[in-house]
Amino acid sequence: MTAIQAERRAAASGNDAWLTRRRWARAGWLYVFMLVMSFFFLGPFLMGLLSSMKDNPNEYPPKVIIPQLTAQYVSRAYNLGIQGGNSGWNGGLTPGRQVTFDVSVRSPADAPQDAPAVSLFPYQPVSLVAIARQAQAKDYAKLNTVQVSQSGDTKVYRTTVAYPSLTAQTGEVIRAKLTTPDSDVKAQLPSGEIVKVTLDTPAAQEKQYELSESQKVELVKAGGNYYLRGPLFERTPMQVDVQRGQSIVDSTLPPSDKQNFDRSFAFRNVTPGILGYTFNNYRRAFNETMDPKSGRSLFFSWVLNSFLYAFLRVASAVLFCSLAGYALARFEFPGKNLIFLGAVLFVQMVPTQVNLVSNYVLLKDLHLLNLWGLWFNGLVAAGGVFLMKQFFEGMPKELEESASIDGAGPFTTFWQVMLPQAGPALIALAITQFQGAWNDFFWPLVLLRQNTDFTLTVGLSSFSQLYGGQGDYGLILAGAILSAIPVIIVFIIFQRYFVDTGSDSAVKG
């Protein structure tokens, strides 16, 4: 408050311009400070968001401008997706299509002048669910590399990845999933019907025993028979090697990984599409936790579980916390103070770990080690009761008095008169409960024993146990960002209530 002092003295000397200048400068510094702090508080999230899109989130030094967010490369990824899978978003490689990918190699005069060695390599994900070995693009597609142009000592090579169809039949093309094979290869159509798959070429018959259950394939329906066109590939990983002395100066997409003194470039996927390029880790979070048999993604189940749990918690809190809070605020009865002190205040001070053993054993005996048990365990939050009690105490009594003159019973009064008035408090309660349930970690970790039952927080921590050791942070960061999104959306919509309730209860103590 030297400001006031100084301003007073300055005003006394009648120096208005000096004062104005000073006030502007002060506001300027304040904005600078606030920007720096915003950067500090948002930085980790923004950096995490950015890095979750990188090929390698651990790259050092970390880059801020990345090809995954550069218009030029995103549009190339889109084009490659169309070439390979007829889908600019999903990409992939489907039978009968071909993709061209350019690589520029600089070969100085004293270096070998050979064309680069181009090959496809396999990709098999590590996952929390048992995934059968999927067919690999390298076993089906053929590569052909030719030189297309030259400027100075830099030659441009064009590699064509061609994936010929395994059948010559034409007709309606259907996507299907292979089922458990018996003497024949069988596939389940999108309609649910299981049909026999005809392998009508030597090339197709050769692959008969390599295709495993739940492999996605493309079939062609002709004359009542289903002919195998070939498996579908989400990824086409490609590798380019050059000789010592040569160097790769440019390529259609930047490499995901460079090795062997930058003479060996690996491209994670040359048919990515936009989802496979920019949002690859997000897609992986869903796809690589997919149980091939049920077709359900583990990550997706976690999201659903989290939503269900949050919804149940909010519903029960809105109903029961307001009932209890109202009773504590408005009724006079023996033991009221004891209930308030014991069940509302004391409960909030005792650490939850005290109840760990008993509640675990109890719910286990009731066979409730699942989402429902988790819900019962936190059915009525003491903090919520406190919030609603404070709120109802602040409301005028006249409302109820007139209702009781009209002959309404206490429950009718509560339900039809008081609860509709409690909108803001209920929203605040719902938000805190949603946030609490969505971010809850301890009890879900204790009570949920099967990975299909997990909520997002527990699932994410199991993600980090599996992928953290390998340093695969792309997947972990993508999962973390995805799980933060719902709370952020709720926050943006209801932020007024977030900030208000927090400070209110603090001042009230």
Added chain:
Amino acid sequence: MTVTNPTAKRPKAARSKQSQTTTTALLFLAPFLITTLIFFFYAFARAIYYSFTDFNLFNTPKLIGIKPYVDVLADPSFRRALANSLIFAIVTTTLQTVFSLLMAVALNNKIRGMAFFRSAWYMPSITSSVVITLIFLWLFQRRGIANYLITQWQAYQPLILTFLGVLLVVQIVQVLWERSRRLPASWIDPALAAVSALIALVVVFVLNSTGVVGVREVAPYDVQYFADRWISIGGVRVLSIPLLVIIIQNTFTTVPTLMLFFLAGLQSIPGSLYEAADIDGATPFQKLMNVTVPMLRPVTFYVVTVGLIGTMQMFDQVAVIGSAAPQDTLITLAFYVYTNTFKNGAAPVNMASAAAIILALIILSMVFVQRKFFVAPEAN
């Protein structure tokens, strides 16, 4: 006697109305009371009971007296957990309270766009501890962003120090000059500081392009944070580096929320108090210590209480980091209770219960001591 007769009837009616109210109230409270009784009081009682038995989840519990408590106190990993929890709670609560108070004081301004900044800063507080811990695990890798920023700081140190030095000198010169013109410029006059910063920027730019000072070549800063490294005082391991990272993380996530509490408190302080202090010629620091801090006592009480209760129970971060750091460096009381309850085979659940009871006693006595020695806020 005849006179009391009609009045004797009234208490009876009142009593029946009273009992009706009690029934209604209990009905309203039923869901809350029943779940609290089962999942809290029954559980609490059972935890106390188990802590005096030989229970291991599979046998029939048999009372064995205070042996579990003796075992727990003799367990080196319990002692480490106790030390870690206490240090974590005290350091984190102190840091978050001080930083949030200072930030609130700095931000107690009504300026345009304040709402936007407040929302932005709230972000760390609304996301789950699991998400933030995962992001921090990634930031604090050996070749992570944190180490990269430290490397950059070291590399740009000459430029930054030159900038600050020039800024300081120019500011002093300017203030002295203004004062010689009898203008009441303070040492941190914002307008002059802006000019000083501009001049310092130009000077650094010129010095850099002429090659007088420049960016240093430094080796990448390469500290492994999640390792068995400790800050020791007198040969006693006080604070482990992984725990320090969690302290930073927890402070980072809680400061914005607590700052909003303090801001709300600050705005309820009457301006007349500051004016009175101005008249008495108080310095800004004196005003902070003698007006702001005492007036914020209720909020501070709340913030410290909530902070202590929360930090003593710290669990999520330890569980998420899991095997990424040596267990001794991070184990807390809550995590000790959890691991002992779910140990493979016959779990020492009695010891876990005893540890949980000890944790509860510590927290309750902390709250009690605080209520006793710091003025508690008037209940609403």
